[in-house]
Amino acid sequence: MGDFLGEDRPSDLPRVASLTDPLTFTPPKPVPNCSECQRYVRLAAKVAGDGSASTDVRVLLSRHLTEDHAAQ
Numbered sequence: 001m002g003d004f005l006g007e008d009r010p011s012d013l014p015r016v017a018s019l020t021d022p023l024t025f026t027p028p029k030p031v032p033n034c035s036e037c038q039r040y041v042r043l044a045a046k047v048a049g050d051g052s053a054s055t056d057v058r059v060l061l062s063r064h065l066t067e068d069h070a071a072q
């Protein structure tokens with residue numbers, strides 16, 4: 001019949017990881033020789049277990065990159 005085409009993967013497989021999941025979200029790239037960036041990197045490592053705190057750090061780093069490094 002062909003019904004299987006729409007059910008070709010087991011239902012217990014995880015969905016495609018959400019791109020906005022704070023645990024899998026790829027942080028913006030810090031600039032290696034910028035002490036401010038490195039400060040955020042260290043901060044991010046420090047709060048790695050805390051989802052909302054690490055999201056905050058990424059937001060701050062992202063803003064810093066945009067404002068101080070004119071990130072695309």
Ligand SMILES: [Zn+2]
Pocket residue numbers: 031034035036037038064065068069
């Ligand atoms: Zn920086």
